[in-house]
Amino acid sequence: MSVAEAQARSAPSDASASAELAIESAALTKRFRSGQVAVDTLELRVPRGAVYGFLGPNGSGKTTTIRMLLGLIFPTSGRYSMLGAALPASAGSVLPRVGALVEGPAFHPYLSGRANLARLDAADLTATGRTAPRRIDEALERVGLTAAAGKRYRHYSLGMRQRLGIAAALLQPRELLLLDEPTNGLDPQGTREVRHLIHQLGREGVTVFVSSHLLAEVEQVCTHVGVMSTGRMVWQGSLPELAAQQRVRVRVTTSDPQAARDVLARLGLGEPTVVDGEALAVLGSIDPERIVEALVEAGVGVRGFVVEKPRLEDVFVSLTGEGFDVSG
């Protein structure tokens, strides 16, 4: 934990790099009137073109951060900018290039999905009215909602609502998308489609900032992650950076674990131990092939040999703690 905190602090604050950042914040803090500090001196650095997974336990301040970025709530202190322009001053020119899904979709219940999109589009002064029907159809198509476009929103299922919310974020070509738990309530196909969609948008050069609890999904699509815990960023950086920091372990299943442990120790692997009849050690920079070779040479009968990369979930838990209760 302390290593991670040090990492978060030591993030380089190179001014020339800020043009390359889609989202940047400095000491961004939100203290609600209740006295609760929901976001605490946050230093967000989201590179342009990144697919950034914004992680954190319930109540860690993800939605509050997204609301601040969108100008819905005002920070208590700190500065932030998106697409290179300081906010909230430049909201009028920046927000049209930003699509957003905040804390679930919200539409007028008695209007159809298409009519709801048309209403939002009409409210956008930068949108061309002439192209609206085509853009609306494309957005609906992209989220697989064409068949239900004429239904009243109140008759939509949870997943259809979520899809319509994503369609609203895609009404215009965007440079940046802020998606707060976009796969909430989606069926497995829907989740997969959203994952593909995010992947595809990322490839088109759109920066995607996505908060999620589905770590397996994040691991598959994201290039960067930021992990929040009680309002603070405990780690952020690229996924390869994260992986490089993690300790990869080897696990040897054998009839003679003690001998295997000794071999691992001799090769210079860290923390060699025997647990439940298996030899464990931290891999470090040694080739796994050499370990197997050494084990065989030493006459240890190897039944199983596993190189264990920690899953994002394990990393997440190690960064944010095991506790199940939300921190009030």
Add this chain to the structure above:
Amino acid sequence: MIFRRRRNQAILGVLAAIPILIAISVKVTDHGSRRGNDNAGALFGSIADNGVFVAFAALFVVLTVFLPMAISVVAGDSVSGEANIGTLRYLLTVPVSRPRLLAVKYTGILSWCLVTPLTVGVVGVLAGLALFPSGSVVLLSGTQVPYVDGLGRLLLTILYAALMMAAVGAIGLFVSTLTEVPIAAMATTLALSITSAVLDAIPQLGGIHPWLFSHYWLRFADLLRDPLQFDGVEKGVLVTLGYVLVFLTLGWARLGGKDISS
């Protein structure tokens, strides 16, 4: 948006029923025309002589309760309704700037302020034409003017009523920025209208009467005299514009710095 909502269509339906109800009641119970001493009596008494008074009498009836209620519902719902279902956050991220949002909402409220008395007036004229004579109009001052002139005065009356309601609309818009519960905003706005009317009815508070927004609502009767008496109407217009200005400013100040956490 406003006119597509079923609830608002129902309100318009109720408003349209009032002049019809008045016309039928007068037709059924009338035993020759009588003119009362007060404005209300005079308006109702004149119906049998000329159907256009159905419209005036109906406006008189709805101005104190029904119209403020209709306006309270729409104005109170304007911002709080969007906050309640969460669409407010998506409008703001489109982005619609907060002042523009207020301007659009108030424009909608103003159109509602106009359409509601217009509905009452038009239905009133039609009901009057159907059931009563339509010759020259005898004004409250006893002067006779042509029917068309009477219609002109009706139009003035409707515009006056719309303007009076614009104050209720501005108050409702402000109240609507205070809460995420539409029904609370509607009730508060209506309660403020009623409070204003109650204060207006207490003689000991005569000093503040000229500053109450409901004080001038029924002054439209002055438009039914010859020559046209504009004093009361003029004051009503000025006080109303004052209210509109103050409450729009309050609404702007309130919404401008508000955290939208719905």
